[in-house]
Amino acid sequence: MLDVVDLECRRGDRRLFSDLCFSLPGGTLLHVRGRNGSGKTTLLRALCGLLAREAGQILWRGEDIAALGEDYRRDMLYFGHLNGIKSDLNGIENLRVSATLDGDPAPDDALWQALGRMGLAGYEDLPTKVLSQGQKKRVALARLLVSRAPLWILDEPFSALDSDAVDLLGTLIAEHVDGGGLAVLTTHQEVPLTSGQVQRLQLGA
Amino acid sequence: MLRVFLCVLGRDITLAMRRRTDVLTTLFFFIIVVSLFPLGVGTEKQTLRILGPGVVWVAALLASMLALERLFAADYEDGTLEQMLLTAQPPALLVLAKVTAHWLLTGLPLVFIAPLIGLQYQLPGEALWIMMASLLIGTPVLSLIGAIGAALTLGLRGGGILLSLLILPLYIPVLVYGAGAVTVSMIDLADTQPYLSLIGAFLLLALTLSPLATAAALRIALE
Numbered sequence: 001m002l003d004v005v006d007l008e009c010r011r012g013d014r015r016l017f018s019d020l021c022f023s024l025p026g027g028t029l030l031h032v033r034g035r036n037g038s039g040k041t042t043l044l045r046a047l048c049g050l051l052a053r054e055a056g057q058i059l060w061r062g063e064d065i066a067a068l069g070e071d072y073r074r075d076m077l078y079f080g081h082l083n084g085i086k087s088d089l090n091g092i093e094n095l096r097v098s099a100t101l102d103g104d105p106a107p108d109d110a111l112w113q114a115l116g117r118m119g120l121a122g123y124e125d126l127p128t129k130v131l132s133q134g135q136k137k138r139v140a141l142a143r144l145l146v147s148r149a150p151l152w153i154l155d156e157p158f159s160a161l162d163s164d165a166v167d168l169l170g171t172l173i174a175e176h177v178d179g180g181g182l183a184v185l186t187t188h189q190e191v192p193l194t195s196g197q198v199q200r201l202q203l204g205a
Numbered sequence: 206m207l208r209v210f211l212c213v214l215g216r217d218i219t220l221a222m223r224r225r226t227d228v229l230t231t232l233f234f235f236i237i238v239v240s241l242f243p244l245g246v247g248t249e250k251q252t253l254r255i256l257g258p259g260v261v262w263v264a265a266l267l268a269s270m271l272a273l274e275r276l277f278a279a280d281y282e283d284g285t286l287e288q289m290l291l292t293a294q295p296p297a298l299l300v301l302a303k304v305t306a307h308w309l310l311t312g313l314p315l316v317f318i319a320p321l322i323g324l325q326y327q328l329p330g331e332a333l334w335i336m337m338a339s340l341l342i343g344t345p346v347l348s349l350i351g352a353i354g355a356a357l358t359l360g361l362r363g364g365g366i367l368l369s370l371l372i373l374p375l376y377i378p379v380l381v382y383g384a385g386a387v388t389v390s391m392i393d394l395a396d397t398q399p400y401l402s403l404i405g406a407f408l409l410l411a412l413t414l415s416p417l418a419t420a421a422a423l424r425i426a427l428e
Contacts, residue, residue, distance in 0.1 A: 048291055050427055074293035082284025088223040089216070100212040101292040101299075127223075 001026050001182055002047075002151060007056035009042050016042050017203060020056070026150070028197045029177050030184045038204025040186040041081070044155050047184060048078040060151070074103055077149040079157055083140040087129035091115050091139045094128060099146045106146045114145035119165065133160045141165075144172055152176060154185040209294050210302045217306035220279075227275065231311045232318065235268040239322045250327050257326030258336065258387030265315050265340060265383075266376050269347040272311040273372070274365050276303065276355040277423065287427055296420035304352045304416070312344030328391070335390040335397050342404045343383040349411035350375050356422035379407060 001024060008018035016039030024030055032040050045051040047058060049065050049072065058065045065072045085094040092111050099106045106114075115124045118138040128136055137160050144152065152173070158166050166189075173183050177197075221228050242260045246252055280286035289299050319340050320333045328336070354372035358364035386400035 050287070050291070052428060070293045070295065073291055076291070078288070078291050080284055080287060082282075082287065084284035084288040086216075086220060086283065086285055088220050093216075093219070097212060097216050098288065098292075101209060101289060101294055103293050105208065 001061055002184075003057075003059040003062075004047075005057040005059065007043075007046065007058065008054040009039060009046050009051065010054050011039070011042055015054075018055070022199065022201060024182055024184075024199065025197075026180045026182060027177055028182055028199060029173065030182075030199045030201060032184065032186045032201045032203060033188075034186075034203030040203055041155055043203065044078070044153050044184065044186060045080075048076055048153050049073070050078075075149055076151045076153060077102070077143065077147045079140065079143070079152070079154045081155055083136050085128050085136060085140050088127055090127050091120055091124045091131075091142070094139055095142050095146065098143050102143075102147055102149070104146065104148050110146060111142075114142045115139070117145060117168075118142045119168070134162055134165065137161055138165060141169060141172075144176075150181045152181065152183040152185075154183065156186055156188075158187050158189055206298060210298060210305075213289075213299055213302035214306050214309075217303055218309065221306070221310050227272070228310050228314075231268050231272045232314055234271055235264050235315055236318060236322065238264040238267065240325060243325050253326045254328060254391060255388075257323060257328050258332075258384040259380075260326070261319060261322060261336060261387075262339075262343075262380050262384040265319075265344060266347060266373065266380060268315065269311060269344065269351060270369055270372065272307065273348075273351040273355045274368060276307050276352060277359050277426075278355075278364075281359050281426070286423065290423060290427065296423065297416035300352060300356075300416045300419045300423070304348050304419075307352070308345050308348040312340075312348055315344060316340045328387070332387055332390045335401075336387045338401060339383045339386045339404060342401060342408055343379050346379050346404065346407045346411045347376060349408075349415035350379075352419045353415055353422060356419045356426060359423065359426040379404060382407075 003023045005021055007020040009016050022030070032043060034040050042051060046053050060068055060072050060075065092108070092115065095111045095114060099111065112124060118141060120135060120138055123131060123135060128139055131139065141157065157169055161169065177183055239261055242256060243253060246256060277286060280289070290296055316337055319336050323333045323336055351372050354368045357371065358368045361367060382400045382403045386397045389395045389400060390397045
């Protein structure tokens with residue numbers, strides 16, 4: 001489904017990686033590892049089309065992602081370092097906006113359920129600015145529950161989460177991969193992922 | 206499409222309502238700048254009538270500029286802008302929705318305040334109507350052009366000053382014809398319609414081109 005051919009990325013004058021090739025069929029998890037500054041985030045941002053690449057191709061179902069444009073973005077969900085939630089809106093409102101923009105507007109019940117499953121029952125209608133870091137992250141991660149995108153690109157999704165939430169997120173990723181989805185993630189900690197096919201990519205080695 | 210447009214519009218207006226000070230500062234800035242001139246220049250009717258249209262329009266430009274900086278900056282900082290551009294929605298549509306919200310909050314109120322302000326300049330009744338009409342057509346142009354500048358200066362340090370330098374020259378045509386329409390309306394035998402039509406033409410041009418240009422600029426800013 002996702003194929004990367006001879007990818008090269010630069011930040012400023014520094015070449016982070018070149019001739020990077022991998023191929024991910026459906027039902028695969030790609031665990032990107034590497035020390036700080038080895039280009040993990042750059043790779044992920046290139047994969048979602050935010051960054052211009054120096055050379056190489058990124059193909060989704062055999063077509064270049066730049067040419068696919070909106071069709072690719074519909075199939076992809078990116079979760080970056082920034083949570084991407086508005087601090088003046090509450091959890092439900094944040095989730096409603098992102099679900100509508102993702103093109104699958106969910107009924108309010110589903111949104112409440114998603115936040116409930118993320119362990120935010122009772123916090124749904126508080127502005128997210130009064131929540132803790134971990135809770136904000138949970139609000140942002142609730143998108144994973146309402147999205148139908150087959151490709152998840154997650155940059156450090158486990159940071160700031162407590163052990164319960166880490167387990168929950170691990171389960172979510174495993175379910176997604178089991179269901180034939182794709183996940184690309186960077187993390188420094190080991191994640192208990194038993195199911196599905198796991199590929200590892202070491203950057204800057 | 207409409208659902209997405211309304212969703213973003215509603216979001217931005219909800220956000221602004223929860224931070225009302227931002228909207229109110231723009232309005233009060235406009236009111237105060239416009240009210241300072243009669244105090245400084247004196248109350249001679251003839252002088253005020255000559256100054257009035259220009260002052261109101263210049264103040265409208267500056268007030269619109271004041272709020273522009275925040276148009277994309279807040280969304281850029283918390284990552285929501287990134288998320289929006291990564292959805293399957295056309296970026297130009299999202300931009301248009303955000304600019305519409307910006308105009309409803311900072312442009313439209315000026316239209317309704319302007320006649321009250323105009324009274325300080327002793328403008329005749331008809332001129333007030335023309336001033337409202339010119340602001341109604343002109344202020345959306347300001348928001349649309351300004352959005353391009355706001356997107357281009359996104360993430361830069363000292364972007365605010367650069368934004369003014371980029372955008373104010375582009376505001377000149379709207380200023381000339383907007384203030385011109387009001388001035389002309391006070392002359393007998395002169396027709397204001399060509400002025401308003403020209404601003405209308407600017408509006409159509411900005412409406413078609415600005416969202417596309419802004420969306421392109423935002424993509425660059427996010428790299």
